[in-house]
Amino acid sequence: MRVEIDQDKCCGAGSCVLSAPEVFDQRESDGIVVLLDERPGDELREAVEEAAERCPAAAITVLEQ
Amino acid sequence: MNCPVAHQSMPTERVDPLMPPPGYAQLLAEAPVTKVLDLVGEQTWLVTRYADVRAVLGDTRFSSDFIPPEFKDLRREDDPLKPFIRLDPPEHTRFRRALTGEFTVRQIRLLEPGIRQLVESQLDELERAGQGADLVEHFALPIPSLVICQLLGVPYTDHSRFQHDSKQLLTRDIAPEERARAGERLRDYMLELVELKRREPDAALMTRLIERSAEMEQPFTDLELASIGMLLLVAGHETTANMIGLTTVALLRSPDKVEALRADPAKVDAYVEEALRLLTIVQHGVRRLATEDIEVGGTLIRKGEWVIASLAAGNRDPGVYADPDELDADRKRVSHLSFGFGPHQCLGQQLARVEMQIALNALFRRFPALRVDLPEGEIPYKSDMLIYGVHHLPVGW
Numbered sequence: 001m002r003v004e005i006d007q008d009k010c011c012g013a014g015s016c017v018l019s020a021p022e023v024f025d026q027r028e029s030d031g032i033v034v035l036l037d038e039r040p041g042d043e044l045r046e047a048v049e050e051a052a053e054r055c056p057a058a059a060i061t062v063l064e065q
Numbered sequence: 066m067n068c069p070v071a072h073q074s075m076p077t078e079r080v081d082p083l084m085p086p087p088g089y090a091q092l093l094a095e096a097p098v099t100k101v102l103d104l105v106g107e108q109t110w111l112v113t114r115y116a117d118v119r120a121v122l123g124d125t126r127f128s129s130d131f132i133p134p135e136f137k138d139l140r141r142e143d144d145p146l147k148p149f150i151r152l153d154p155p156e157h158t159r160f161r162r163a164l165t166g167e168f169t170v171r172q173i174r175l176l177e178p179g180i181r182q183l184v185e186s187q188l189d190e191l192e193r194a195g196q197g198a199d200l201v202e203h204f205a206l207p208i209p210s211l212v213i214c215q216l217l218g219v220p221y222t223d224h225s226r227f228q229h230d231s232k233q234l235l236t237r238d239i240a241p242e243e244r245a246r247a248g249e250r251l252r253d254y255m256l257e258l259v260e261l262k263r264r265e266p267d268a269a270l271m272t273r274l275i276e277r278s279a280e281m282e283q284p285f286t287d288l289e290l291a292s293i294g295m296l297l298l299v300a301g302h303e304t305t306a307n308m309i310g311l312t313t314v315a316l317l318r319s320p321d322k323v324e325a326l327r328a329d330p331a332k333v334d335a336y337v338e339e340a341l342r343l344l345t346i347v348q349h350g351v352r353r354l355a356t357e358d359i360e361v362g363g364t365l366i367r368k369g370e371w372v373i374a375s376l377a378a379g380n381r382d383p384g385v386y387a388d389p390d391e392l393d394a395d396r397k398r399v400s401h402l403s404f405g406f407g408p409h410q411c412l413g414q415q416l417a418r419v420e421m422q423i424a425l426n427a428l429f430r431r432f433p434a435l436r437v438d439l440p441e442g443e444i445p446y447k448s449d450m451l452i453y454g455v456h457h458l459p460v461g462w
Binding site: 011012013014015017021025026027028029030031032050051053054056057058 | 166
């Protein structure tokens with residue numbers, strides 16, 4: 001699984017950090033999403049998919065590769 | 066051409082005060098995208114399915130930049146004080162990006178110890194007030210008010226000034242002049258605060274915002290700073306206060322749930338998410354204006370038409386939530402719509418969550434036998450307000 005984020009779309013709601021703190025964080029200065037792990041292991045799949053589903057700005061994409 | 070005209074009003078009549086009006090379940094099943102008359106009698110589309118609510122609120126072609134008909138008495142087209150929830154990107158982004166760093170998951174976690182302390186001292190106050198004390202006055206309202214005041218750098222001693230005016234702004238049936246005056250008083254209050262923070266900077270949010278603004282390409286004017294402060298102040302205390310009061314009523318209806326929560330306080334986040342979903346205090350939905358022809362759920366919405374996305378209905382969409390009316394803390398986590406969706410989704414949601422979690426755990430720990438000291442039929446619910454809740458809640462323990 002590969003994760004992509006779009007920082008221009010991000011509105012800093014922080015949902016992804018609640019769902020998958022191992023994979024997502026927020027920039028201190030403006031709360032915008034930061035990707036901690038571009039290729040998280042399968043054990044995090046559910047959490048990452050939840051983060052993508054919850055994101056109000058559709059800024060997270062999960063790719064199969 | 067299909068250009069339906071509504072004769073039916075949007076559902077507002079509740080049967081069970083803790084459930085949305087039954088009309089919404091019927092719309093979900095039979096007419097998920099339909100024309101209705103809104104609260105002030107204007108033609109509007111009403112969207113009720115979870116996926117369609119997300120589609121509308123996530124699509125900025127549905128604009129937020131308008132004067133809501135229910136507030137048209139309050140604002141003029143040239144109003145310099147348009148709150149940033151009424152702006153579209155990129156204007157909206159200028160405000161949002163200046164604030165998101167203040168409300169990150171990490172920033173809010175730093176506030177937790179202070180909130181815990183404050184919750185305990187409000188419980189002391191409630192206890193001192195004695196049996197039959199009002200939970201709203203001594204607990205549900207002061208907690209978020211004190212938190213947002215500390216965060217912003219507003220002296221809490223001024224709370225009688227802004228609590229009254231905030232309430233006026235959110236009352237449905239109020240004389241236009243009265244609402245306009247409440248808005249002006251709040252604005253003047255915030256302008257004074259901005260001037261104060263320029264003279265005497267402190268460590269709170271408004272001072273940081275003033276400093277950050279000075280480095281921006283297009284710095285905020287004092288009026289813009291005041292409008293940000295107003296929005297954070299009003300949104301920061303009314304909403305969470307209502308959720309704490311209403312969730313208490315809801316949980317006390319199911320003593321087994323209170324027991325389960327007391328036995329496993331770590332699950333409070335699941336209870337809070339379910340309470341947010343089921344109680345949906347933004348009871349009349351969120352309005353947008355179509356800036357072009359857009360299809361939603363197979364129905365064409367024309368440029369220039371109003372759309373109301375019903376958060377309450379989407380939150381009980383049976384296609385998304387099994388047994389949608391059940392408060393089920395063990396349900397598989399599906400996001401809810403109570404903080405909205407899209408680029409305007411609630412900025413303070415992490416703060417609201419933390420306040421609710423700490424407040425509810427502490428309340429039921431301190432008062433294991435808490436009860437509402439009123440017959441159900443006499444609880445004063447906020448049917449008269451734009452944001453739902455309870456006006457007062459006498460409790461015993």
